[in-house]
Amino acid sequence: MAFTQLPLPYDFNALEPYGMKAETFEYHYGKHHKAYVDNLNKLTDGTELADKSLDEVIKTTFKDASKVGVFNNAAQVWNHTFFWNSLKPAGGGTPTGELAARIDKDFGSFDKFKEEFSNAAATQFGSGWSWLIDDGGTLKVIKTPNAENPLAYGQKALLTLDVWEHAYYIDYRNARPAFIKNFLDQLANWDFAAQNLAKA
Ligand SMILES: [Fe+2]
Numbered sequence: 001m002a003f004t005q006l007p008l009p010y011d012f013n014a015l016e017p018y019g020m021k022a023e024t025f026e027y028h029y030g031k032h033h034k035a036y037v038d039n040l041n042k043l044t045d046g047t048e049l050a051d052k053s054l055d056e057v058i059k060t061t062f063k064d065a066s067k068v069g070v071f072n073n074a075a076q077v078w079n080h081t082f083f084w085n086s087l088k089p090a091g092g093g094t095p096t097g098e099l100a101a102r103i104d105k106d107f108g109s110f111d112k113f114k115e116e117f118s119n120a121a122a123t124q125f126g127s128g129w130s131w132l133i134d135d136g137g138t139l140k141v142i143k144t145p146n147a148e149n150p151l152a153y154g155q156k157a158l159l160t161l162d163v164w165e166h167a168y169y170i171d172y173r174n175a176r177p178a179f180i181k182n183f184l185d186q187l188a189n190w191d192f193a194a195q196n197l198a199k200a
Helices: 020-045 054-062 065-085 095-108 110-123 165-172 176-187 190-198
Strands: 129-137 138-145 158-160
Touching: 020 065, 020 165, 054 065, 065 158, 065 176, 095 110, 095 190, 110 129, 110 138, 110 176, 129 190, 158 190, 165 176
Parallel strands: none
Antiparallel strands: 129 138, 129 158
């Protein structure tokens, strides 16, 4: 069965009032994300990997020198779907409930978390991702290069920000810090993060 590109959880123009243009989604979702799906299907067509779940493909090809292309495309398919869900119109603000309590416990405060997350996103050299994760019961911020993700590392992802240049160049040109600030102020989907935290 071929791997598919899941629909965006909102319209292309839904985030325009919150700092991300429809043009960003025309390229980032319509071209970059789609290309990862198409490449993954080309690379796995006719192989035993074609019948595995996307999660299984990512876990089984990570660190396999003969499957670098499969891993990179599979992980980028997963990462982008996770990223679209990490954004929502009129997001940002502060989390509530269990997630807020866990952030306070493990980072000291929500402001400390924001500082750590912003720093990870700003200092990921070149292409990659910044993540809030649950690592065996402790919430942490990590950054990953290229396509690597918490799923491959055996950790649970809660929220992510794509810091590949293609993620912000249309809206922010080279100003990655402005893109990061806007994500935390207006886009971060804390409901999605809370749902991920609650998953077994
Ligand atoms: Fe991306």
